[in-house]
Amino acid sequence: MTTMTSNPAETAKKVPVTVAYGDGIGPEIMDATLRIIEAAGAQLDLERIEIGEAVYNKGLQSGIEPSAWDSLRRTKVFLKAPITTPQGGGFKSLNVTVRKTLGMYANVRPCASLYPFVATKHPNMDLVIVRENEEDVYGGIEYRQTNQVAEALKLTSRPGSKRIIRYAFEYARANKRKKVTCFTKDNIMKITDGLFHRTFEEIALEYPELEHEHWIVDIGAAKMADTPEVFDVIVMPNLYGDVLSDVAAQITGSVGLAGSANIGDHCSMFEAIHGSAPRRAGQNMANPSGLLHGAILMLVHIGQGKAAESTHNAWLKTIEDGVHTYDIYKEGVSKQKVGTREFADAVIARIGQRPQQLKPVEYLDEIKMSLMMRPAGKPPMKVRVGIDIFIDRRDGNPDQIAEMMQRFGVEGTKLTVISNRGTKVWPNGNPDTYWSDHWQCRFEGDGEGIFTQEHAIALLQAAARAGFDVIKTEGLYTFNGERGFSLAQGQ
Ligand code: NAD
Numbered sequence: 001m002t003t004m005t006s007n008p009a010e011t012a013k014k015v016p017v018t019v020a021y022g023d024g025i026g027p028e029i030m031d032a033t034l035r036i037i038e039a040a041g042a043q044l045d046l047e048r049i050e051i052g053e054a055v056y057n058k059g060l061q062s063g064i065e066p067s068a069w070d071s072l073r074r075t076k077v078f079l080k081a082p083i084t085t086p087q088g089g090g091f092k093s094l095n096v097t098v099r100k101t102l103g104m105y106a107n108v109r110p111c112a113s114l115y116p117f118v119a120t121k122h123p124n125m126d127l128v129i130v131r132e133n134e135e136d137v138y139g140g141i142e143y144r145q146t147n148q149v150a151e152a153l154k155l156t157s158r159p160g161s162k163r164i165i166r167y168a169f170e171y172a173r174a175n176k177r178k179k180v181t182c183f184t185k186d187n188i189m190k191i192t193d194g195l196f197h198r199t200f201e202e203i204a205l206e207y208p209e210l211e212h213e214h215w216i217v218d219i220g221a222a223k224m225a226d227t228p229e230v231f232d233v234i235v236m237p238n239l240y241g242d243v244l245s246d247v248a249a250q251i252t253g254s255v256g257l258a259g260s261a262n263i264g265d266h267c268s269m270f271e272a273i274h275g276s277a278p279r280r281a282g283q284n285m286a287n288p289s290g291l292l293h294g295a296i297l298m299l300v301h302i303g304q305g306k307a308a309e310s311t312h313n314a315w316l317k318t319i320e321d322g323v324h325t326y327d328i329y330k331e332g333v334s335k336q337k338v339g340t341r342e343f344a345d346a347v348i349a350r351i352g353q354r355p356q357q358l359k360p361v362e363y364l365d366e367i368k369m370s371l372m373m374r375p376a377g378k379p380p381m382k383v384r385v386g387i388d389i390f391i392d393r394r395d396g397n398p399d400q401i402a403e404m405m406q407r408f409g410v411e412g413t414k415l416t417v418i419s420n421r422g423t424k425v426w427p428n429g430n431p432d433t434y435w436s437d438h439w440q441c442r443f444e445g446d447g448e449g450i451f452t453q454e455h456a457i458a459l460l461q462a463a464a465r466a467g468f469d470v471i472k473t474e475g476l477y478t479f480n481g482e483r484g485f486s487l488a489q490g491q
Helices: 026-039 053-057 066-075 094-101 158-174 192-204 217-226 238-251 289-301 305-320 340-349 398-406 453-465
Strands: 015-020 044-048 077-080 104-112 126-132 142-144 150-152 179-184 211-216 233-236 259-264 268-272 382-392 413-420 423-426 438-445 469-479
Touching: 015 026, 015 066, 026 044, 026 289, 026 305, 026 340, 044 066, 066 077, 077 289, 094 104, 094 259, 104 158, 104 238, 104 289, 126 158, 126 238, 158 179, 158 192, 158 233, 179 192, 179 217, 179 238, 192 211, 211 217, 217 233, 217 238, 233 238, 259 289, 268 289, 289 305, 305 340, 382 453, 398 413, 398 423, 398 438, 413 453, 438 453, 438 469, 453 469
Parallel strands: 015 044, 015 077, 077 268, 126 233, 179 211, 179 233
Antiparallel strands: 104 126, 104 259, 142 150, 259 268, 382 438, 382 469, 413 423, 413 438
16 A cells, blocks of 8 residues: 555545556556646545556456455445456457446546647637436347347436436536537337436436436437537436547547546546557656546545646646657647656646646635436336337238237237338338348237236247247336337338
8 A cells, every 4th residue: 555645634635546467558557647646635545456467367257356346345445557458369358348347427527628739629618518327228138139230228217317417417516617408319219218317307407507408319410510619518328428528539630648437336447548658658658637537526526626736737738839749749849848757747746837828727715516316206106018029020910910920819909000120111011121030029908907917928838839030029018107118110
């Protein structure tokens, strides 16, 4: 364990932090980062753990020593340098393992341009992407159900949506941001993305001082790439956030300068967004700015906003003074090309200074994230109204399938629609629609009584007796009378 200051009076305020120096350029940029934040007054008790190549090479497929989890659970804060992921099969992504194991539900990535010191088409860009980190298609639940068709499950929960959206609003409030924007595709995914969007509108009401807006992700993304300066904080489901946070970092001018935070209720992880750049390792060349930004996010998170502010402003002044590492050095703009150590020295020499041309940052010392989940209201009334039976049928014809199914004779039920990859093909299908071997056959109550689980089982037995290859079923429910399933396109 390394202590960052030796003054006993300050020791009480020190916050335990787990650090990993990583692989490639990791040790150099971690050393530079820690020197800078210490000089800026960070009060940390560091616990070092091993991750990455050396651990993978010991045969541990997760890339992390079992004992390292104890440190992470104890300190709850992880500053991580990049690691080298071994090529070839079998090895698990350390980031995904840590994120999922420790429930880090929010990924936060500030993306600000440094014009005119780093070339960009967007001189006034200063936005923060808040990406949901655990749900959506990232459960990785996939099936190949027929010869022709595979599926991935997209799961969106109300508590998961509430938590990330509340985090985005709290982040905006704490960082004096003015607007929170939500991106979804709820014109198509009305139930999953619709839930995320609806939750956004509900939570926004609790933050009347913040402007809020929603964009469909396609036009929102196009707008973000064209006029990023109109956005402030953008919150989005996992997949869109994964793609667009890289786009946002790239269009600031240099993806190598960005840091990111993975926030959980119990444990949080901070890092650069770039990798271990093995070809630059050990040459005192790498730019430590990405990891330094990760460390700034960490300091804000642990309530050391003043140290974060001194670090960030000294860094901005260094960039503004033209002291640049090779990756951003540009003849005519830069004044001095420096190595990793010298860059850190230059930032340290400017602690206490503020940038003149770039906008200085201001961080509060204490952020109160009131992220506690509010008790949920009364659960809605859930009523079973039918079943979708999915079948694999190669030489299918919707009219034939419908005819065979209408012969099932399960009293109280009726076949209402057949669709193929989401498009209605019966009744009154369009002859131009392509039929794959994957059919969704919907049975609902006949309107006379309630559709029960026994009806569903009887239908499955009838399907088996008729020789259908049933590949899966989905229950159809209403919640307080609201339909909890999508209609087929064309229905
Ligand atoms: P990379 O980000 O390491 O490098 C891409 C390019 O950017 C290279 O040209 C590199 O020299 C340059 N670069 C990156 N960081 C720099 C810095 N701080 N200063 C100056 N130049 C920098 O991506 P890669 O080459 O695709 O991956 C290398 C290794 O890193 C792989 O093993 C990959 O799996 C791993 N990786 C790890 C993480 C992580 O730990 N979070 C993230 C991405 C990649």
